Amino acid sequence: MNMPSKPSRLRGERVTLAHGGGGRAMRDLIEEVFTGVFRPESGEDQARLSSDALQVPGARLAFTTDSYVVTPVEFPGGDIGKLAVCGTVNDLAVGGAQPLWLSASFIIEEGCEIALLHRIVASMAREAEAAGVKIVTGDTKVVEKGSCDTVFITTSGVGVIPPGRDLGAVHIRPGDVAIVNGVLGDHGATILAARGDLALSAPLQSDCQALGHLMAAVAGACPNLRAARDATRGGLASALNEMAEAANVSVELDEASLPLRPEVKGMCEILGLDPLYLANEGALVLFVPEAEADAALATMRALPSGRAAVIVGRATERGSVPVRMTSAFGGTRIVDMLVGEQLPRIC
Amino acid sequence: MCLGIPGQIVEITDEARLMAMADVSGVQREVSLAPVSDRPLADLVGEWVLIHVGFAMAVIDEHEAAETLEALRGLGEAQEALEAMEQGARAFDEPVRENAQ
Amino acid sequence: MRYVEEFRDPKAAKGVLAAIARVACEIGATREEPVRIMEICGGHTHAIFRYGLDKLVHEGIEFIHGPGCPVCVLPMSRVDECVEIAERPGVIFTTFGDAMRVPGSRKSLMQAKADGCDIRMVYSPLDALELARRNPDREVVFFGLGFETTTPSTALTIQQAARERIGNFTVFCNHITVPPPIKALLDDPHMKLDGFVGPGHVSMVIGIHPYDFIARDYGKPIVVAGFEPLDLLQSVLMVLEQIRDGRAEVENQYARVVPEHGNPVSLAAIAEVYEERPSFEWRGLGEIDASGLRIREAYRAYDAEAKFGIGYAVVRAKVDEPEGCACGAVMTGRIKPTACPQFGRGCTPDMPLGALMVSSEGACAAYWTYGGARVASETEPAE
Numbered sequence: 001m002n003m004p005s006k007p008s009r010l011r012g013e014r015v016t017l018a019h020g021g022g023g024r025a026m027r028d029l030i031e032e033v034f035t036g037v038f039r040p041e042s043g044e045d046q047a048r049l050s051s052d053a054l055q056v057p058g059a060r061l062a063f064t065t066d067s068y069v070v071t072p073v074e075f076p077g078g079d080i081g082k083l084a085v086c087g088t089v090n091d092l093a094v095g096g097a098q099p100l101w102l103s104a105s106f107i108i109e110e111g112c113e114i115a116l117l118h119r120i121v122a123s124m125a126r127e128a129e130a131a132g133v134k135i136v137t138g139d140t141k142v143v144e145k146g147s148c149d150t151v152f153i154t155t156s157g158v159g160v161i162p163p164g165r166d167l168g169a170v171h172i173r174p175g176d177v178a179i180v181n182g183v184l185g186d187h188g189a190t191i192l193a194a195r196g197d198l199a200l201s202a203p204l205q206s207d208c209q210a211l212g213h214l215m216a217a218v219a220g221a222c223p224n225l226r227a228a229r230d231a232t233r234g235g236l237a238s239a240l241n242e243m244a245e246a247a248n249v250s251v252e253l254d255e256a257s258l259p260l261r262p263e264v265k266g267m268c269e270i271l272g273l274d275p276l277y278l279a280n281e282g283a284l285v286l287f288v289p290e291a292e293a294d295a296a297l298a299t300m301r302a303l304p305s306g307r308a309a310v311i312v313g314r315a316t317e318r319g320s321v322p323v324r325m326t327s328a329f330g331g332t333r334i335v336d337m338l339v340g341e342q343l344p345r346i347c
Numbered sequence: 348m349c350l351g352i353p354g355q356i357v358e359i360t361d362e363a364r365l366m367a368m369a370d371v372s373g374v375q376r377e378v379s380l381a382p383v384s385d386r387p388l389a390d391l392v393g394e395w396v397l398i399h400v401g402f403a404m405a406v407i408d409e410h411e412a413a414e415t416l417e418a419l420r421g422l423g424e425a426q427e428a429l430e431a432m433e434q435g436a437r438a439f440d441e442p443v444r445e446n447a448q
Numbered sequence: 449m450r451y452v453e454e455f456r457d458p459k460a461a462k463g464v465l466a467a468i469a470r471v472a473c474e475i476g477a478t479r480e481e482p483v484r485i486m487e488i489c490g491g492h493t494h495a496i497f498r499y500g501l502d503k504l505v506h507e508g509i510e511f512i513h514g515p516g517c518p519v520c521v522l523p524m525s526r527v528d529e530c531v532e533i534a535e536r537p538g539v540i541f542t543t544f545g546d547a548m549r550v551p552g553s554r555k556s557l558m559q560a561k562a563d564g565c566d567i568r569m570v571y572s573p574l575d576a577l578e579l580a581r582r583n584p585d586r587e588v589v590f591f592g593l594g595f596e597t598t599t600p601s602t603a604l605t606i607q608q609a610a611r612e613r614i615g616n617f618t619v620f621c622n623h624i625t626v627p628p629p630i631k632a633l634l635d636d637p638h639m640k641l642d643g644f645v646g647p648g649h650v651s652m653v654i655g656i657h658p659y660d661f662i663a664r665d666y667g668k669p670i671v672v673a674g675f676e677p678l679d680l681l682q683s684v685l686m687v688l689e690q691i692r693d694g695r696a697e698v699e700n701q702y703a704r705v706v707p708e709h710g711n712p713v714s715l716a717a718i719a720e721v722y723e724e725r726p727s728f729e730w731r732g733l734g735e736i737d738a739s740g741l742r743i744r745e746a747y748r749a750y751d752a753e754a755k756f757g758i759g760y761a762v763v764r765a766k767v768d769e770p771e772g773c774a775c776g777a778v779m780t781g782r783i784k785p786t787a788c789p790q791f792g793r794g795c796t797p798d799m800p801l802g803a804l805m806v807s808s809e810g811a812c813a814a815y816w817t818y819g820g821a822r823v824a825s826e827t828e829p830a831e
Contacts, residue, residue: 193374198571202374266372269352269452270398271571329458329677331500333818339797340558343545344571346350346400346598347490347517347809349491349597349649351675351705353451364608372450379574381604382714395451397652397705400544401572402601404714405652405705407451412704416454419678422463429466 008032015112020142030140033114037121038104038128038135047136049101049158058163062097064088065156073116073150075194077186077205080153081120083281085127085135086210087232088157093215094228094284096167097159099131104138107152110145120151131210133157165219169246169287171226176287176315178251181214181300182207182308184236185264188278192267198344200270202263209282214305218286221299228286234338236312237276237323239285241337244315244322253313253325253335271344276325276335278342287315351399353407354378356391367391369398378403451704455676461504464681469506471688477508484510484640485687486781488630489647490517490809491675497818499677509684512781513811515629516647518594518622519546520779520803520810521730524769526622527552529758533589533620534565536756540583542576543591545569549806551770573605573619580609580617589752592619597649599623599741600714603721606743606750620752620759621743624728626650627658628739634666638782643687645680646672648702653718655710656698663696674702721747725760731769731803732776775802778811785812792816 009028018025042048053059068084078086084104092099104124108117128135186207193200211230219225227247231239236258244251260275268275282305288296293311300306313325323335354369360377365388369378379402380391386406396403477483487493493513496502502511515521527550534541534557541557548558548569561567566586570576573590580588592602602619609617626647633639646659651672662670669690673683683701690697700706721744728740742760743751753759769775773795774788785791785804795801797813804810 197568197575198376199575200374200376200571261373263373266374270371270374270376272350327499329456329461329499329504331504331677333498333500336817340549343548344569345546345807346544346571346594347519347546347807349489349595349647351597351649351652376571379601379604381717382600382711385713395449397649399597399649400601401574402604404597404600404649405707405711408704409449412449412451412454415679415682415701415704416460419455419457419460419464419682422467423457423460424463426463426466427459 010114013114015108015110015114015117015142017110017142017144020108020140026140033117033121034138034140037125038138040136042136047101047103049136053100053160056163060161062092062095062159062161063156064091065154066091067152067154069149069152070191071149072194073120075206076190078208078281079120079123080151081124082127082208084153084155085124085131085133086208086281088155089131089133089210089212090230090284092157092159093210093212094167094230095161096165096215096219097161098216099133099157099159099212101136101158102128102133103156104135105154106138106140107148108140108142109148109150110142112150117151127210131212167225167227169227169229169243172243172247172249172287172315173226173289174249174315174317175290176226177290177293177311178240178285178287178313178315179293179296179300179309180231180236180259180283180285180312181211181306182283183259183261183264184231184280184283185260185268185275185278187281188235189264189267191279192271198271200267202267204261204263207280207282209305211282211284211305214300214303215284217299217303218296221295222288222292224289224292225296226287226289228284230284231280233279235275235277235279236283236285237274237335238337240323240335243285243287247315248318249315250317250319250321251313251323252316253323255325256328257310257312259308259310272346273342273344277338285312349399351397351404353395354398355395356380356393356403358392359388362388367403369396369403371398376401452676455674455678457678460678461681464678464685465504465506468509468681468685468688471685471692472506472508475688475692477506479507482508482510483642483688483691484512484781485643485645485684486512486514486641487645487680488514488516488626489650490520490807491649492645492647492673492680493517493811493814494809495675495677495680497814500818501677501680505681505684512641513814514781515633515730515733515779516595516626517807517809518598518624519550519807520775521624521732522547522550522593522622522803523729523731524551524553525729527556528554530557530591530620531555531560531565532758533752533756534560534567536587538587539566540579540586540588541565541567541591542570542579542588543567544593546807547591547593549800550803551800551806573602577605577609577614577617580614584616586616588617590617590619592621592623595624595626595647595650596653596718599718599722600653600711603717606721606747607717609750610747615749618750618752618755619743621722621741623722623741624730625739625741627661628736629730629733630662632733632736633780634662634668636780639780641668641781642691643668644670645683645687646670646698648672648674648679648706651702651706651710653711653714655708656700656706657709659698663698667696669696669699671699671701672706674705720744728760732779770801773802775804778804785815788812
């Protein structure tokens, strides 16, 4: 790991406002904690990126940005840094882009442990390398205690969409099948347990993972791959609602096929939550024509991030509601968008 | 009203405060055994209880559950038998149609 | 046995549904003249919609959704009082998540939290007590909400606080009881009901005999039911069989959890900590005699009403329900949620006007979320 080898010039174990003051202390923090690990090629104020990948006629740039806040910042299966890299890589990947470069901007709360920052940055570097992206530019700001919660990270990402590839929910047609790459709700349930205020413990881990390689493989195996979304905040239910609306189709879900761990189901039973709305950080849902479903499943299942890939439903002609689910019991119900966040309930 | 779910008592965690660890599908939470403390606490380990807002409100009666299920399954099997008979009768009455789905 | 999946078996469901259809035909129930069965408990309402039971049962069965959702029957004035307590300096106001979005006349608890009040959602009153232990310099108030199922938990928590002499913990008691509103409904001349599905988890505390008057005095069948779909279907079947046989009895479908005489420890704790209020206000139903509980004098130190001088103990300004809100008529089964002029217009889960749209157990929210209203208009694809 790229930990600093020479003695640290950073005084103390915590970030102070001096580390954001623009002077020597800030330079030391940036060099020791950030650039020493990310090793951006440009020492200037901007990253300088090769346009080689764009020289192919018809290639397009994909560009996305997202901010990451999570309590606690470290949780089973990941941390805020891993989340920030995977989330932005996934936002590029589900659009059919090959993720190439990321920026990373940190808002750090006064008093944040420097050792924690080291861990977060190491985790980002590890994820970036595995996903084949470079963190090429960034920024840090230090704010007074109470102005943020430990650390907030904003990552932006640039990728390249190869010529001829055009994924989008508008391409979904009745008859297409919906496939998810793995179990649902692990991240949301893990965070609920990790917060500690509900005093629940479960052997769960966040599903936080980068999906670039998985998307590249599926796009290669399925020439008519229609669209993909990562089912983050709002869970599978929200992703499917958005896609169905955009495509003007309805989606019929089969409850029995949903991949859910018993612990996630248990957590939902205890708190009165619906796992369809729990957040994921490494789960996507994609639509392919029925004829390409087997190819998609086989391709996904051959990769670690798609081992539990399964068909969960299909698109139909537009009915009165965007998403509906048939229970194993035979009844059907609407799967709506959430109004706000799901709250634990006792009734 | 009143979300209640079955969980299994795995161990007594604080005898004085009548607290125990309960397991619901692999999720663990400390619950109060106070409502079911009219029997020896040690006897409750391994029992299934009905949990509501962190309290074990009732010990689930396995025998009663089995009886209810038996009655329900009986109705299911009776219906299956009935449907099989009806199908048999139809097959007997009606000539076999071609291209039946 | 895990006591969950077993009671969701589709094969058994087919059998019960067929039996329901047979008995419904025998007693002449039709779509035009249905048998009207009230599920008292909001948890049952939720399960009916979640599993689509209303669409699976014979068309001659109509479910009327009862008043058994503590959040839905909570008057606005009580939410206002919660906000008032939460706004006091030094207070940590704790509540079940259910109450967060219920509109008050000024604001909901969610809005009060955004405005800076320290409001925390907890899973158990024990967690609120733990907060009091950890924050001895703060005043921790727990919003005691719910029917007899939940009442023992706050009674036992207050007893625990008393044993430990914790001085910074109080309960804002809004506990209510099930039998009085049922009696009020049965006394309503407009109410047409043929039978009841009784609340399983309330009954595990109080037993089945508090419902004797329903069968004895009003001649209506009632079957105490569990919460899995097979439990509910079996209970509907049992109600229908009583009607067919000309019986009116209190039966117990949920015997695996509900003892005939309830839970003695819980009943004793309730009796020691709480006493009946002369009357209590229910949203949509008005004041109902002896339907609410308050904390006894002996536990006054744990009573938020006493400590903050708020609530039924003081003269209260009457807070009117919002204009056009028909929650009362829906709750008494006089109209379906969709017949409310505000349903889906002035009142949606995004901007709830009445409480029935807020709680996931509220009939309106259930209609909206699980599509009773919107799917009804849709032609089902041919099987």
